[in-house]
Amino acid sequence: xxxxxxIVFAPLVAGALAWLLDVKGxxxxxxxxxxxxxxxxxxxxxxxxxxxxxxxxxxxxFDITFRLGQLNxxxxxxxVLVGFSAVLALVSTAKDSYExxxxxxxxxxxxxxxxxxDLMTFFIFWExxxxxxxxxxxxxxxxxxxxxxxxxxxxxxxxxxAITFIYAKVGSFDFGAVQTVFxxxxxxxxxxxxxxxxxxxxxxxFGLFLVAFGVKAGMFxxxxxxxxAYSETNQSYTSMFSGVLSKAGVYGFILMYILIGxxxxxxxxxxxxxxxxxxxxxxxxxxxxxxxxxxxxxxxDIRKLFAYSSISQVGYILxxxxxxxxxxxxxxxxxxxSHALFKGLFxxxxxxxxxxxxxTTFADMGxxxxxxxxxxxxxxxxxxxxxxxxxxxxxxxxxxxxEAVISQNLPIxxxxxxxxxxxGFVYLIRFTYAVWFGQRPTDLDDTKDAPLPLAIAMxxxxxxxxxxxxxxxxxxxxLNKMFGKEIIGGNLFVLDLGFxxxxxxxxxxxxxxxxxxxAVIYFLGAKVRRVPVTDTYQSGNPVTMDYNLxxxxxxxxxxxxxxxxxxxxxxxxxxxxxxxxxxxxxxVLRNYIYNGNVQSYAWYLLIILLxxxxxxx
Amino acid sequence: xxxxxxxxxxxxxxxxxVGFMFMGIIRIxxxxxxxxxxxxxxxxxxxxxxxxxxxSNITHGLIYDFGILYAVGATVLAxxxxxxxxxxxxxxxxxxxxxxxxxxIPMLGIMFAAMSSGNPWAxxxxxxxxxxxxxxxxxxxxxxxxxxxxxxxxxxxxxVMAQQTMGWSIAHLPLLLAAIAYDLVLQAMFxxxxxxxxxxxxxISLGPMVEFGGKHMxxxxxxxxxxxxxxxxxxxxxxxxxxxxxxxxxxILNTIASLGVxxxxxxxxxxxxxxMAAIFPxxxxxxxxxxxxKWPTIxxxxxxILASL
Numbered sequence: 001x002x003x004x005x006x007i008v009f010a011p012l013v014a015g016a017l018a019w020l021l022d023v024k025g026x027x028x029x030x031x032x033x034x035x036x037x038x039x040x041x042x043x044x045x046x047x048x049x050x051x052x053x054x055x056x057x058x059x060x061x062f063d064i065t066f067r068l069g070q071l072n073x074x075x076x077x078x079x080v081l082v083g084f085s086a087v088l089a090l091v092s093t094a095k096d097s098y099e100x101x102x103x104x105x106x107x108x109x110x111x112x113x114x115x116x117x118d119l120m121t122f123f124i125f126w127e128x129x130x131x132x133x134x135x136x137x138x139x140x141x142x143x144x145x146x147x148x149x150x151x152x153x154x155x156x157x158x159x160x161x162a163i164t165f166i167y168a169k170v171g172s173f174d175f176g177a178v179q180t181v182f183x184x185x186x187x188x189x190x191x192x193x194x195x196x197x198x199x200x201x202x203x204x205x206f207g208l209f210l211v212a213f214g215v216k217a218g219m220f221x222x223x224x225x226x227x228x229a230y231s232e233t234n235q236s237y238t239s240m241f242s243g244v245l246s247k248a249g250v251y252g253f254i255l256m257y258i259l260i261g262x263x264x265x266x267x268x269x270x271x272x273x274x275x276x277x278x279x280x281x282x283x284x285x286x287x288x289x290x291x292x293x294x295x296x297x298x299x300x301d302i303r304k305l306f307a308y309s310s311i312s313q314v315g316y317i318l319x320x321x322x323x324x325x326x327x328x329x330x331x332x333x334x335x336x337x338s339h340a341l342f343k344g345l346f347x348x349x350x351x352x353x354x355x356x357x358x359x360t361t362f363a364d365m366g367x368x369x370x371x372x373x374x375x376x377x378x379x380x381x382x383x384x385x386x387x388x389x390x391x392x393x394x395x396x397x398x399x400x401x402x403e404a405v406i407s408q409n410l411p412i413x414x415x416x417x418x419x420x421x422x423x424g425f426v427y428l429i430r431f432t433y434a435v436w437f438g439q440r441p442t443d444l445d446d447t448k449d450a451p452l453p454l455a456i457a458m459x460x461x462x463x464x465x466x467x468x469x470x471x472x473x474x475x476x477x478x479l480n481k482m483f484g485k486e487i488i489g490g491n492l493f494v495l496d497l498g499f500x501x502x503x504x505x506x507x508x509x510x511x512x513x514x515x516x517x518x519a520v521i522y523f524l525g526a527k528v529r530r531v532p533v534t535d536t537y538q539s540g541n542p543v544t545m546d547y548n549l550x551x552x553x554x555x556x557x558x559x560x561x562x563x564x565x566x567x568x569x570x571x572x573x574x575x576x577x578x579x580x581x582x583x584x585x586x587x588v589l590r591n592y593i594y595n596g597n598v599q600s601y602a603w604y605l606l607i608i609l610l611x612x613x614x615x616x617x
Numbered sequence: 618x619x620x621x622x623x624x625x626x627x628x629x630x631x632x633x634x635v636g637f638m639f640m641g642i643i644r645i646x647x648x649x650x651x652x653x654x655x656x657x658x659x660x661x662x663x664x665x666x667x668x669x670x671x672x673s674n675i676t677h678g679l680i681y682d683f684g685i686l687y688a689v690g691a692t693v694l695a696x697x698x699x700x701x702x703x704x705x706x707x708x709x710x711x712x713x714x715x716x717x718x719x720x721x722i723p724m725l726g727i728m729f730a731a732m733s734s735g736n737p738w739a740x741x742x743x744x745x746x747x748x749x750x751x752x753x754x755x756x757x758x759x760x761x762x763x764x765x766x767x768x769x770x771x772x773x774x775x776x777v778m779a780q781q782t783m784g785w786s787i788a789h790l791p792l793l794l795a796a797i798a799y800d801l802v803l804q805a806m807f808x809x810x811x812x813x814x815x816x817x818x819x820x821i822s823l824g825p826m827v828e829f830g831g832k833h834m835x836x837x838x839x840x841x842x843x844x845x846x847x848x849x850x851x852x853x854x855x856x857x858x859x860x861x862x863x864x865x866x867x868x869i870l871n872t873i874a875s876l877g878v879x880x881x882x883x884x885x886x887x888x889x890x891x892x893m894a895a896i897f898p899x900x901x902x903x904x905x906x907x908x909x910x911k912w913p914t915i916x917x918x919x920x921x922i923l924a925s926l
Contacts, residue, residue: 528675549736
């Protein structure tokens with residue numbers, strides 16, 4: 001059997017087996033093997049990815065084809081790594097075998113999407129992925145899952161329409177064939193000849209793909225499903241859901257560039273140094289960063305905060321893709337990797353907290369750093385990485401992205417990404433403050449640290465955050481291979497873009513040197529005495545544990561007030577209103593058309609007959 | 618290797634010393650504006666020595682100590698990347714965006730330490746500090762974008778060299794706008810009125826600093842001195858032509874002269890900030906956010922758009 005088929009179907013088979021057997025201990029083992037097999041095979045195929053491996057099976061009507069190239073390997077690598085960590089964490093947090101089935105099924109789906117070599121395979125696995133993740137959410141919350149399902153269905157059918165449309169004109173689903181036709185079209189258009197697709201048709205295709213991939217990626221204003229769906233499910237699963245499944249949308253956008261990008265660029269021209277259609281994606285990405293970030297800061301629920309944060313970070317990737325130069329594409333891919341790494345880690349931390357305390361709102365937490373030191377250390381890595389603190393991987397990717405955007409003379413996008421970096425800082429500190437520091441509510445006094453499987457899963461992702469941060473050249477080398485030329489120069493520790501350089505090793509060395517200098521001064525001073533949290537300054541008044549010293553609610557109230565006007569505009573409400581309106585319409589139609597009056601049905605018959613008579617039947 | 622280490626040590630000592638002098642200058646100038654005599658210029662050094670030699674120190678846990686060390690370490694890191702005349706250790710890697718980030722991350726350490734104390738005033742202070750950071754980021758971002766687009770490079774050292782031939786940045790209209798916005802941002806970065814909202818003495822009992830005493834506060838004083846030096850140095854480098862003097866034959870004289878030139882520019886930046894601080898009362902946090910998102914943003918965005926044309 002081909003390795004690619006093994007990679008894609010191993011999780012699915014393992015999930016089904018785990019569901020059927022449903023024996024404690026065995027189902028976990030099977031599930032783990034199901035996630036470990038793709039990981040092992042992906043690692044083995046690293047050398048052979050450059051030559052391209054393919055797999056095809058004929059299903060009569062159409063073929064299912066997979067192909068592995070450099071780009072696919074990169075995305076598959078992200079998926080299997082974060083997927084394996086998430087599955088490992090599921091060992092501790094899964095409630096029943098139902099979760100094993102659908103979590104592994106969605107891993108299969110996303111791997112199929114990344115490996116697909118034709119549009120039909122792409123669509124089928126896209127649907128498998130959507131369905132499985134919907135079932136995961138449905139297990140916890142019906143209304144959140146339905147919202148996710150409706151938007152996903154809208155996206156998926158937009159894609160289906162686009163695919164049938166392309167098939168009708170091209171006559172093939174194969175990526176290569178489609179790409180050739182569109183590239184020929186682009187040349188024809190440039191030379192003033194006749195093209196297969198008119199510009200209206202092209203605009204419709206772009207719009208349909210924008211909706212299809214925008215929904216999955218959580219692009220503003222199609223992001224509303226994400227906060228509910230990410231929070232109302234098993235948080236171990238969310239680390240895959242947000243880390244990997246949102247990358248399917250990103251991958252879709254890149255695929256759109258590969259398939260019809262040249263044609264779109266030729267047809268619609270350029271806005272400054274970006275193509276016009278790309279600028280639309282980038283601008284929506286910029287809005288996604290800002291909206292996601294600001295809303296993350298105002299959340300009162302730990303899961304919601306990270307859901308919005310996830311949306312915000314995907315915005316960066318969209319900006320990179322939208323700008324559309326080779327460098328910005330590399331930056332987007334780099335950030336896709338680092339987003340998966342740190343956001344996967346974050347949701348595992350959230351899973352640990354929820355698993356150990358059973359609480360999700362900030363108002364119920366505090367002072368956990370002393371009770372869960374290991375998880376806090378992991379959170380520290382994740383915080384530094386997401387906030388973009390050198391020398392972690394989050395900074396390296398963000399840095400490349402910033403330079404890629406700004407060097408293209410796109411000042412408004414530059415301002416947007418800058419704002420995004422500050423807002424990331426802001427909501428993370430809120431998380432840190434409310435969960436880890438300050439006074440601990442007495443009911444959390446016997447909280448234990450992370451269980452072993454979760455701890456291992458977190459360690460894997462944290463190690464990657466640190467190692468790839470100190471040696472960003474490893475990723476840059478992979479990305480350069482994908483584009484066939486050296487776009488990000490430098491060596492293992494240095495990224496060199498020509499107009500800017502980043503040396504992660506120097507940062508590490510000088511940070512350590514700075515810490516040593518500070519530590520020397522610190523240890524030369526007199527000894528410190530440990531005091532309890534209640535031994536504190538409260539305007540000179542005595543404090544006891546009866547007082548709540550930590551600000552746990554509405555931490556960013558001034559921000560809320562400053563943004564009061566903008567917060568009144570809610571896309572969530574808009575979609576709800578449209579939904580209510582459609583339901584009302586259905587009710588009205590039911591009342592008027594199926595009104596239970598025999599005579600009106602007779603009238604319908606008469607009207608139809610009249611119409612037929614007018615046609616002259 | 619040893620030469621680099623010596624250079625780094627020199628930069629560190631010089632930055633700390635000059636930073637403390639700057640703190641003294643701020644106090645003297647403010648006093649003179651109020652028709653007071655004020656303390657001697659070396660007063661902040663005495664304060665720091667006193668704080669470091671306190672016999673009794675308290676701690677609220679590991680992060681409380683580590684946060685402070687991290688803040689100092691990160692500030693030392695930041696100052697190494699900024700070209701200091703022709704002394705810079707890592708000036709080849711002195712990337713605009715990197716330095717902008719590095720100047721912000723010491724705050725992370727201070728926040729962590731302050732919040733781990735569990736004091737409610739520290740919580741309020743952290744909230745205000747973060748909102749100030751968020752507010753200044755928009756004009757700051759546009760100012761940096763304007764610089765990068767005007768010069769077509771992100772290397773601070775190359776920007777300094779470009780200003781040798783093209784004249785100071787503030788002589789060009791797009792960058793003048795960026796410089797005005799950045800100068801308004803500096804007020805908040807220094808923690809000076811009208812944007813000293815995060816510390817706000819008299820209003821929230823020093824905010825994040827409320828629980829620190831003894832050697833923790835002493836270390837924070839050192840951090841503040843180096844940060845003051847780094848921020849003024851960065852501004853002088855990117856907007857005021859930096860300090861590259863090649864008039865003398867001897868490299869040592871050149872170095873001393875360029876440090877002197879830089880010092881004059883840094884003091885000028887500092888004095889503007891002090892004058893503003895002495896005559897303006899403090900803003901509330903929502904006023905500050907609305908202010909920064911209005912005028913400085915418009916000015917800086919205009920500069921960025923002009924620079925990109």
